[in-house]
Amino acid sequence: MCVGKGILAMEENFGHVLECACGTVHVNVGPISVALDRNAMRRLHDMLGAAIARLDAAPDEFERPERFTTHAAHLEFLKTLNLKH
Secondary structure (H helix, E strand, O other), X not given: OOOEEEEEEEEOOOEEEEEEOOOOEEXXXXXXXXXXXXXXXXXXXXXXXXXXXXXXXXXXXXOOOOOOOXXXXXXXXXXXXXOOO
């Protein structure tokens, strides 16, 4: 079990980001919690930043795939994702 080290960020009624003493970063948004290492958190930041930039640049002009293509990384993520009801 992780021991909390500190709050890195908090958005009222939305979510928060906590760092544990072990170095794990816990990102909580609504009912979803994801545990990341620092490198994975940076990659998530880059990916979300790219998505936001793409939406802002041309919100109705990007390609919409007919069907979502599942990648190995997506499957690996699903193995570690635990949703609590």
